[in-house]
Ligand SMILES: Nc1ncnc2c1ncn2[C@@H]1O[C@H](COP(=O)(O)OP(=O)(O)OP(=O)(O)O)[C@@H](O)[C@H]1O
């Protein structure tokens with residue numbers, strides 16, 4: 001082994017890769033731009049769909065309005081999405097606040113609500129103004145539930161089956177299904193006999209909702225109606241209590257309010273799932289092009305022979321090339337992490353709008369450890385990719401040999417998304433999976449609890465990396481690999 | 486043309502694995518020697534085993550049997566030393582498109598253990614001789630085929646090797662570029678180097694070779710001087726002698 005020869009090969013290959021537009025594309029541009037672009041796109045898509053949902057009218061057919069005329073009228077009135085509601089929904093979407101999230105905060109503490117709003121850059125006065133417009137000036141509490149009801153009315157067109165088209169009970173369901181399928185209606189409902197009497201008395205009216213599970217519109221209409229009915233039901237209870245002179249706490253003996261403790265929250269959880277996955281994936285992707293170019297590329301250009309005739313040991317050649325590919329993987333992984341961190345700081349991640357408000361940050365020690373954890377895996381990737389590439393006779397062949405590997409790699413890296421998969425001694429020996437899980441723990445702030453595991457992972461991946469490198473060196477000495485007939 | 490023997494091949498054999506797990510003998514007991522100051526031609530039809538023989542002698546492939554001494558070093562035991570003393574060029578050898586001509590040449594100079602001063606001196610000298618100065622800092626992928634091959638020539642002889650191995654080095658080149666190679670071969674001979682040369686072009690053989698070996702199906706059919714070859718053809722062109730010999734062999 002000659003350090004001078006290795007350095008010569010390394011220097012030349014590095015220069016070559018840095019002049020390769022395709023390699024740079026994967027190495028620099030993809031990690032730097034793809035992640036923010038992805039975030040921006042998801043934001044735009046969320047806004048787009050929020051608008052679309054609030055614009056489309058869904059027909060809810062009432063089969064027997066005569067059974068509960070007052071209820072019917074009330075549902076008609078409330079089903080209508082007003083201009084104000086649309087405006088509020090768009091305002092919220094622009095700040096990446098969706099309905100699910102508001103619903104989730106329905107019963108949460110005001111602190112969580114306030115934190116969410118400030119995290120998303122919502123100014124109180126502005127929000128209050130928007131709410132005043134959409135509610136027509138009435139007083140409204142700034143709770144998640146109240147804002148959700150205002151901004152996201154179901155937008156239902158509740159109409160009566162005046163032609164009594166579906167009156168025949170024998171063929172009712174079949175015909176309704178057909179009507180939903182052809183999008184004449186989105187869903188239908190009927191009331192039990194004397195429903196109005198039950199409501200006005202102290203009884204219980206039954207409402208049946210007909211919907212088609214496979215249709216998104218139908219599902220939406222059904223869910224919207226369920227929410228409306230719940231809301232109405234709550235109001236009816238309130239009236240009944242008032243009529244009897246009972247306090248409104250009468251039917252709420254237990255009020256549950258979850259209080260989130262400070263510390264790692266949902267954002268951290270999501271990031272710690274996403275980040276390891278992306279780091280591993282981009283480390284691989286960043287290494288693919290240089291690896292192909294440094295192996296199969298030599299054959300395609302006809303430079304392999306000249307290299308083999310030069311007085312350099314094959315080991316030195318492979319080491320020089322291997323170091324460049326490993327470096328590419330590391331740079332790609334690092335850029336991915338940096339790009340994600342910056343995008344987060346700039347608050348660009350719409351996907352994370354689901355999360356509660358807490359910041360994602362980690363210490364220098366954690367960053368250094370993560371980097372260290374990734375190194376051996378990058379070595380494994382580099383050696384494996386170089387072996388495949390050296391075996392291939394052309395760029396094309398190398399690409400088609402590597403692309404299935406790319407798909408395969410997504411599986412083990414995916415484990416960070418699986419709930420309940422914990423870092424244990426056995427998993428420490430499984431390459432790629434082990435690092436993914438270890439990174440997850442580091443990012444969740446649990447590094448101190450897993451030092452033993454992390455040590456073992458570093459050791460085991462280093463052994464694998466060394467084995468892979470040894471295999472690559474052996475591989476590069478085989479005539480059947482370098483000169484394939 | 487009576488320098489020391491720079492190539493002594495003794496019973497070189499090479500087997501390649503074939504489709505059905507059997508072996509195909511591509512080179513079969515090739516024995517010959519080539520001297521310093523001599524241009525030694527290898528002639529043979531497609532698939533005869535010329536490239537394989539030259540690859541064996543340049544240590545790219547390991548012989549299945551036999552041995553050779555190249556510049557006094559054993560092919561089997563001192564492959565590193567052998568590589569130091571050969572320059573290799575074939576029709577298929579390429580250049581690194583994203584490196585400039587100068588960078589490309591310097592890379593191989595360094596791999597041969599030359600220092601930067603030696604490299605730049607030699608590069609200037611050879612680029613001058615091959616009229617490449619204007620292209621020295623042009624990326625190889627924007628050079629013409631001829632100029633690329635000239636860069637390859639410089640790459641092959643930068644370290645001034647005593648033995649030059651050329652495998653159909655002029656194939657696919659225009660008149661000027663092939664002439665540059667022919668000049669190079671003549672120059673090497675005049676400076677006492679040995680040139681091993683495979684080609685399909687009889688005019689090159691007649692113009693350059695001192696001795697010619699004919700390979701057929703991996704075996705050396707004959708090894709003779711150009712005048713012996715001519716005599717065998719009854720004073721005619723050596724192409725006739727070559728064809729006649731192949732006829733005898735089959
Ligand atoms: N790497 C290899 N694997 C298997 N067989 C090979 C390999 N290289 C060469 N051969 C076979 O060995 C034989 C000799 O090939 P070689 O390339 O040496 O011939 P050649 O004389 O150079 O022919 P050409 O004039 O076409 O260049 C051929 O039958 C070829 O198919």
Ligand SMILES: [Mg+2]
Pocket residue numbers: 535536537652653
């Ligand atoms: Mg050949």
